[in-house]
Amino acid sequence: MIDLSGKRVVVIGLARSGEAACRLLLKQGAAVIGTDRRDERQIGDDLCGLERDGVGLELGEQYLRSLLSADLVVVSPGVDLREPLFARVRETGIPLIGEVELAYRCSEATFIGVTGTNGKSTTTTLLGLILKQAGIPAHVAGNIGTPLCRVAPSLSADECVVAELSSFQLETVETFKPRVALLLNLAPDHLDRYDRVEDYYRAKARIFENQRSSDVAVVNADDPLVLRAAAQAGGRKIAFSRIGSLTEGAYVEGDQLILALDGRREAICRVSELKIRGVHNLENSLAAVLAAATVGAPPMAIRTALTGFEGLEHRLEFVAEIGGVRYVNDSKGTNVGAVVRSLESFTDPIVLIAGGRDKHGDFAPLLPLVRERVKRLILIGEAAGVMQCALASACPIEEARSLQEAVRLAAAAASPGEIVLLSPACASFDMFADFEERGRVFKAAVRGLVPPAYSIRGQA
Template identity: 40%
Template sequence: MGQKVIVCGTGKSGIAAARLLLAKGGEVVLYDGNTKLDAEALRKQFSEEDKVTVVLGELTRTDLLGVELAVISPGISLEVPFVQLIDEVGIPIWGELQLAYHCGAGRVAAITGTNGKTTTTSLVGEILKTNFDRVYVVGNIGEPYADHALEMTPETVTACEVSSFMLETTTDFHPVVSAILNITPDHLDRHHTMERYAEVKESITANQTEEDTCVLNYDDEVLRAFGQNIKPQVVWFSSRHTLEKGYYLDGENIVYNDGEKVETLMNVHEMTLLGRHNHENVMAAIAITRALGVPMEKILGAVKVFKAVEHRIEFVTERFGVKYYNDSKGTNPDAAIQAIKAMPGPTLLIGGGYDKHSEFDEWIESFDGKVRYLVLIGQTRDKIAECAKAHGFNDIMYAEDLQEAVQVCASYANPGDYVLLSPACASWGQFKSFEERGEKFKEYVRSL
């Protein structure tokens, strides 16, 4: 790949892509539309001999002279003017996922879905490590695929969390095992319609063959229909139906029906993860790793000791008889619904943030007498409050920021209550990321 490539976006994904291209002998134009960035500081992230040119602000046709490929970070919409300019000039557009896959090696298990991706990918990674010497856990989970592509060998096994944004810019990405955990409304500000959003998620199987495997949620009507007519072998999982073949919940047991006999694998109380949604994540992880050849004994052993990932229904601490949980990764209403369901008792809920054009009706309805107070912050607080009142929920308080919200909850909580940060919204506008929001929440809670 010794060509001249423009890398758009200077976050972790963009820098990783640029370094990979340079390692392959390429020349990089590193571009970002943010004129407030320090071009010299960006240049210093590379060695002096690296062929890197930094361009900030408006992208022009002159900047694209000699460029043979564009690699754009997943957070950049394909509809922004500079991407359309790149397309008009006729330069192929890849994402960091596509670039890393093209340069990497080994078998890949790719996990997507609206919710549960990070937990499932993390668990898949931990299971794989019990059976394989070379395992990588990369992608939307926070570790750029491109950082490790050149370390990978034919013996490598990679668990990759894949977002819809990443799938928009793939061409020949070919996981031997794919999984789509669920499809519920999210990112409609980018994809515009649920139909388009579902199509992008489903494209994870586009290059799979009859020899590959796709793990699907039988309870999701969109996926149930999708799974009827795809090339890879489909393995179903369900928390609500008894399956003729696949993994499902039978009471409190996870069982597997191979089409002839039913085998009880484990009781859900043998794991540390809370909630039905996590039972689904575990079944998906079992199906994925079994398809990769991991013995069931090793799979179940890893599941039993696995702890919740950071920022996803993460227990923080107990103060004065009140337990605090960090679900900052609950960035859409469906994810936040799962967090509420996982709370064992009366809950004070902190919600609100950046508006992704989500609807909050089902979220409010899921309170079902469990939520004592709803404390709202951010851009969406008025929209959420209006929706809550329309559904007859009026125990609403506003806070100017997350720190004040934590203090309000501490003041109104009774011993035995739970305080849950599960915003149902993105963090943008107040924080750089859901990770920063979650870290701040934990900091504020521990200082009470």
């Protein structure tokens, strides 16, 4: 626990996590200054409540003015720590932490942390559902949408926080120690924010940094990068595998999802019973099963929640079938690794819609799968030119000026029995507020393909 009474605390970044940090700090008796590079007009109405409740605001060009006079600095995950002034903060000895660390220090709850390049939200949500089905009090928060500072401090020691954690959030942990830590997979991402891919992997590996022998590290046995990142983890390492059997852990045997733990081996369910499809969702399911079992969820509760879970919006979400063509929304596929997994999930020919804001990733790993499974590639957004150069030899490519136009072009190119897949491999911020808006626009465009009098199978 941390004593903040009377301390001068600067919170940098006033989006959801920054606002939640400000409010928690006020409850802890701190004198809070909220800062943001954006001005009042750009942020909107959220500032009124903060200022009314006692948070001093410093916005726009002056947003770092009070930094060096603080007793503590709390940085939101959207703030790039490569800003030169942060080096001066550390040199002067001012503690600098993030919202995750603040929530952890102000909470008695048991933390379960979930990170990885892809699959975090699905695994976090599924794990929360399994624990609730098992009667274990569980609250889902973190990078998935609800800030940890809004949830964790009010919970007791017998309650769990299932926290989705991004690399940006893990950069600023110090004492954060999850009882169970999951690292799902690693692939290059966010290279617009990291100077080297190794720095990104190192940030992810910090989820294990403070674990001890009484804690559990859940790792992907099929991912060499994960195994390397977890090599120094102090917790008890337990693995899951989609492609091989394990003496201890969760794995697939034929059509059975098997849990082997503490000397017991049990078939949880058939893989064919899962409602969420795709190889990556099978891995997510294995990880959630294993983590839930380590905190006491019984097999029957795991099975009930697992086989009833229908997945999340914007993650390989079936939208509609029109004229024999299936339309799938994978707007959350914001990096190359995610798109690889999505393409691997289908055997029918695909018309792929991709593009957006380039995160400086390498699109070359897409080449074999695009050549094998994609009959036409339709590109949108700022990265269209870069992607066309990287994938020109794989299949016919055309560019669209908008996502709506891309959907119309895809519909014209697809034949019955084929799939139109939105899986961008890029961020959304060149054209949309976030990946959720991009997914909603895609679904609206699909619904607009036919007159209202026609029925659309599976319309979302």
